[in-house]
Amino acid sequence: MRLLHTSDWHLGRSLFNLSLLEDQAAVLADIVEIARDYRPHALIVAGDLYDRAVPPPEAVDLLDDILSRLILDLELHVVLLAGNHDSPERLGFAARLLERNRLHIAAARSPIRIIPLEDEHGPFEIAAISYLDPAEAREFLDRNDLHDHDAALQALIAQARTLLQAHRVVLTTHAFVQGGATSDSERPLTVGGAGFVSPECFDGSDFVALGHLHRAQSVGNRPIHYSGAPLKFSFGEVGQPKSVSCIEIDARGESHIRLLPLSPPRELHCLQGSFEELYRNVPDGVRRDDLISITLLDKHPVLDAMNRLRERYPNLLQLSQPALVEVPSGGVRPPEPTRLSDQELFADFFQQVAGRPLDDAERAELLAALAEFHRQEKHS
Ligand SMILES: [Mn+2]
Structure with missing residues (x-):
């Protein structure tokens, strides 16, 4: 078989x-x-x-x-x-x-x-x-x-x-x-x-x-x-x-x-380096149409980095520069938003507006609301 x-x-x-x-x-x-x-x-x-x-x-x-x-x-x-x-x-x-x-x-x-x-x-x-x-x-x-x-x-x-x-x-x-x-x-x-x-x-x-x-x-x-x-x-x-x-x-x-x-026509790449390096030289194996995420290692702000890098990488979809993310007084860097689940994202938002974390009852309420949202979405 x-x-x-x-x-x-x-x-x-x-x-x-x-x-x-x-x-x-x-x-x-x-x-x-x-x-x-x-x-x-x-x-x-x-x-x-x-x-x-x-x-x-x-x-x-x-x-x-x-x-x-x-x-x-x-x-x-x-x-x-x-x-x-x-x-x-x-x-x-x-x-x-x-x-x-x-x-x-x-x-x-x-x-x-x-x-x-x-x-x-x-x-x-x-x-x-x-x-x-x-x-x-x-x-x-x-x-x-x-x-x-x-x-x-x-x-x-x-x-x-x-x-x-x-x-x-x-x-x-x-x-x-x-x-x-x-x-x-x-x-x-x-x-x-x-x-x-x-x-x-x-x-x-x-x-x-x-x-x-x-x-x-x-x-x-x-x-x-x-x-x-x-x-x-x-x-x-x-x-x-x-x-x-x-x-x-x-x-x-x-x-x-x-x-x-299986190889798709457009590959995904995560690139890392200084603006100058990445702007001057497209790394080997990266084709013009490939889908790109870039982490800039520069310590200082780079003017219009997204648009300028897009001259080299037209499908640059994500750009981050960790050195410029403000580290809060506790010394803990906030996690990357795209890696958070819906409930983590909301809990984070709640903490910022209310100044305190969700309590157990509120968390349960949130989970029930999200579950209902997904159920409705599936049967909409
Ligand atoms: Mn799946």
């Missing part, structure tokens, strides 16, 4: 207000070419197809084009599931009709979908489970005892098992497995908590193809694998190679993973 595993396309995402759509179109075109050569039995996209519940029209058009090439031109089976960024209702549109044409979508009405396939060793099944938070899992399974992500996913997998027939099974879903390494560009699954699931909840599957973490990795010594996103979405991911995973599973269910690298 051969599978191509990818996830977290986040179509419609931008980086400091610069749309990444052309970069996404290029790496997805590369994935289509890889699929043409590799001829998998199925291609799995394990959630977060879109970056937000209501994606921009260009993102919908890109997904339509890529799926058409995979399914109509290459005649592949494609398995999609809704991640925490997707609107399940929108992604699940026409799922029952599309199923007849090799497009299998786990979302909305059908969060669990079993896809029966066959290879030279006989039948196997892919069980796809869309991302459901504990409240959604309670509603779908009509149970009121599922209080965290681990319990919810265990119950969903148990439900999927009642539908399985083949003895070789690949499970795919969107979850944060304990022990997985995060990146700067994932949105936590719970406000103020991690939303972990334990690796043990996947026991009994021959292979587990996951989405959510944007770094390619296998977790522990089980066959639990994150393909990672096909593209870097933050400067914190510079140096993190991006790839699509080719999975071979033999007759006994042993899996072998190969990561095929």
